[in-house]
Amino acid sequence: MIELRQISTIAGKEFRDRIRNRWVLAIAVVFAAFALVIAYFGAAQQGTVGFRSIEITIASLVSLVIYLIPLIALILGFDVIVGERERGSLDLLLTMPITRLELLLGKYLGLSAALTLSTVAGFGLAGIAMANQLDANALMHYSGFILSSVLLGMTFLSLAVMISVFATDRAGASGLAIATWFFFVLVFDLLLLGALVATGGHYGGQVFPYLLLLNPADVFRVLNIFSLEDVRTLYGMATVFPEELASPGLLGVIMLLWIVAPLSVAFWRFKR
Amino acid sequence: MANIIIEGRVVSRHFGAIRAVDGVDLDIRAGELFGLIGHNGAGKSTLFKMMLGLLSPTSGEIRIAGESVSGRNFRNVRRKIGYLPENLALYDNLTGLETLHFFARLKAADVRQCVAGLERVGLAHAANRRVREYSKGMRQRLGFAHALLGEPRLLFLDEPTNGLDPEAIREFFAILRGLQSEGVTMILTSHILADIQERVDRLAIMKNGKIQSCGSVQALRETVNLPLILEIGGFVSASQVAHALDGLPVISIEARHDRLWVKLPPEAKMPALAKLMTMGDAMQDLHVREPSLEDVFFGLAE
Numbered sequence: 001m002i003e004l005r006q007i008s009t010i011a012g013k014e015f016r017d018r019i020r021n022r023w024v025l026a027i028a029v030v031f032a033a034f035a036l037v038i039a040y041f042g043a044a045q046q047g048t049v050g051f052r053s054i055e056i057t058i059a060s061l062v063s064l065v066i067y068l069i070p071l072i073a074l075i076l077g078f079d080v081i082v083g084e085r086e087r088g089s090l091d092l093l094l095t096m097p098i099t100r101l102e103l104l105l106g107k108y109l110g111l112s113a114a115l116t117l118s119t120v121a122g123f124g125l126a127g128i129a130m131a132n133q134l135d136a137n138a139l140m141h142y143s144g145f146i147l148s149s150v151l152l153g154m155t156f157l158s159l160a161v162m163i164s165v166f167a168t169d170r171a172g173a174s175g176l177a178i179a180t181w182f183f184f185v186l187v188f189d190l191l192l193l194g195a196l197v198a199t200g201g202h203y204g205g206q207v208f209p210y211l212l213l214l215n216p217a218d219v220f221r222v223l224n225i226f227s228l229e230d231v232r233t234l235y236g237m238a239t240v241f242p243e244e245l246a247s248p249g250l251l252g253v254i255m256l257l258w259i260v261a262p263l264s265v266a267f268w269r270f271k272r
Numbered sequence: 273m274a275n276i277i278i279e280g281r282v283v284s285r286h287f288g289a290i291r292a293v294d295g296v297d298l299d300i301r302a303g304e305l306f307g308l309i310g311h312n313g314a315g316k317s318t319l320f321k322m323m324l325g326l327l328s329p330t331s332g333e334i335r336i337a338g339e340s341v342s343g344r345n346f347r348n349v350r351r352k353i354g355y356l357p358e359n360l361a362l363y364d365n366l367t368g369l370e371t372l373h374f375f376a377r378l379k380a381a382d383v384r385q386c387v388a389g390l391e392r393v394g395l396a397h398a399a400n401r402r403v404r405e406y407s408k409g410m411r412q413r414l415g416f417a418h419a420l421l422g423e424p425r426l427l428f429l430d431e432p433t434n435g436l437d438p439e440a441i442r443e444f445f446a447i448l449r450g451l452q453s454e455g456v457t458m459i460l461t462s463h464i465l466a467d468i469q470e471r472v473d474r475l476a477i478m479k480n481g482k483i484q485s486c487g488s489v490q491a492l493r494e495t496v497n498l499p500l501i502l503e504i505g506g507f508v509s510a511s512q513v514a515h516a517l518d519g520l521p522v523i524s525i526e527a528r529h530d531r532l533w534v535k536l537p538p539e540a541k542m543p544a545l546a547k548l549m550t551m552g553d554a555m556q557d558l559h560v561r562e563p564s565l566e567d568v569f570f571g572l573a574e
Contacts, residue, residue: 009377017365088361092418095324096378097350 002105006098010106011113014080018114024121027072031122034064039130051130054138058145061123062224065149066217070156071181073115077160078177080107081270082167100271108161108263115153120146144248148223148255155216155258156184162262165270188215209242216258223251275302277426277457278323283332284481285318292318294481295332303455305448307468307475309569314478316461317358320430323459324355336426351379354419358430358461360411364404368395368414371403372421381422389417394443408435416444427451429460433467445471469565477572485572489565493538496571498563499523500541502534504548505557512554516547531557538562 018024039057040050051057081104084090093103123146127139134142159180167173192211212218226246245251280298284291293315300306308316321327323334325341334341339349362371372386390396393413398406406414412435419427433441448458448471462468468475469489476486485492504513510525513532520543523535536544541560548555563571 005380006378009374013363013374020365088357088359089363091321091324091326091357092355092361093378094326095350095353095355096375097347097380098378099347 006102007106011110014110015113024118027118028122032125035126051133069153073153073156074160074177077157078173079170081164082173116150151255152220158259158262162266165266184217277302279335283329286330291481304473306459307472308461310478315481352425354424354427356415356419356429360415362403367400369399376421379422393417427458465565492568498571499535501561503559504532506555508554
């Protein structure tokens with residue numbers, strides 16, 4: 001029987017720690033600054049300054065966020081268990097009337113709350129600054145972008161928690177976290193593209209969109225790009241991505257699976 | 273028969289080829305102060321961790337208050353267990369009071385008692401200071417306050433006097449005496465055997481993962497049958513003492529620092545004292561030195 005009180009106590013501590021050490025504030029400021037700079041100066045290279053459209057802004061933000069949020073989430077969570085184990089405080093926690101599942105969920109939810117607050121506050125502030133130039137439709141798209149950014153953060157946080165459970169020390173965990181970021185954010189797409197090009201597109205072309213679902217960063221990209229008509233055409237995604245996979249609801253569920261799966265593996269390992 | 277609160281039956285824990293704990297049977301009675309001693313690597317910490325449910329036994333079973341430590345219902349038992357680890361790691365970013373609040377919530381203990389808990393261990397003045405500013409002794413006191421949260425009925429204390437000054441050690445044992453009078457069961461380990469020899473009801477000596485001996489300090493003394501020492505002061509010579517103790521199995525008589533040290537088997541104590549009393553005013557002082565726990569420990573090790 002799961003006791004919510006134990007989960008909320010652990011989550012509350014994790015969240016308050018990040019508020020207290022100004023982590024939430026720092027990340028929110030970074031997000032707000034990036035969003036505003038991209039919104040108003042994103043076209044400076046083309047000699048234009050000022051807000052253009054929410055679609056172009058979101059497309060630019062997606063390109064940035066896809067690097068930044070996974071990195072932040074992995075840094076936030078890589079030592080959540082292994083750090084406690086290395087300091088010796090994990091044993092003290094586990095002698096409390098708390099199960100390992102409650103501890104893991106509490107840690108994860110507390111960090112998720114901190115990352116969510118940073119993301120919503122940072123991009124939300126930027127949204128407020130742009131509000132007078134956004135109509136209801138644009139606001140909805142921008143809100144969708146914020147929500148998907150939160151989900152992206154939570155998927156990589158889930159991976160970070162899994163790494164933290166498997167790692168034997170903090171140094172190893174940090175290495176694994178960097179490797180995970182490198183693989184999902186930089187290498188995965190290159191491998192897929194390389195395979196496509198090497199085979200001249202004869203093999204795997206139809207499987208390609210499904211393989212993208214194996215990377216939460218790609219799911220996030222597809223989720224945002226597909227919700228923006230202009231950008232979809234710009235990226236040429238409509239030609240390669242099957243319609244049945246293009247539902248935001250389905251892509252959202254896939255991101256949720258990307259949250260649940262690593263956490264489940266982490267729990268399986270942690271209880272042993 | 274005394275009420276048994278901890279029962280260990282053929283408990284073993286192996287790490288690969290290493291048998292950290294090897295077939296240990298252990299009964300600890302409710303309300304007793306039980307010592308667990310042994311060399312580094314003897315298996316004390318592993319046995320402690322298994323009793324706390326932090327490690328699963330490779331074989332055998334441990335039950336506390338009738339519940340298996342690996343069972344689902346052990347959560348309720350945990351609420352009445354306090355634990356002070358040897359290497360205490362607390363959260364440096366929290367204050368002493370916040371630390372207790374956090375653990376009190378986890379233990380479903382009354383958070384309003386946290387201030388009183390800090391007062392009890394002499395940390396009321398530092399309640400709102402961050403733990404990172406605490407000295408080692410203060411951290412140890414805070415760890416003890418943490419262990420006492422929720423009025424535990426069972427306390428596990430692993431090297432509890434680490435980092436404490438002599439005054440704090442005395443206060444610590446005074447608190448333990450108070451808890452013992454309330455019927456709290458305590459299991460403690462210590463490398464400072466002199467600290468515990470007069471305080472524990474019973475103790476177990478571990479060696480190579482096994483319990484080598486278990487019983488009261490006096491019972492262990494009798495098991496080992498180590499010689500005792502009569503320390504004599506005054507104007508008596510070794511030959512006079514040897515003459516007085518003629519017929520008794522005296523092991524040795526040595527002169528040390530103007531005193532005579534007479535070593536003899538424990539069963540010769542009373543006859544020897546009776547004979548020495550006949551020496552009159554020449555003998556001005558007499559101490560009987562029973563084998564210490566340390567002597568017993570090393571005697572058993574041999």
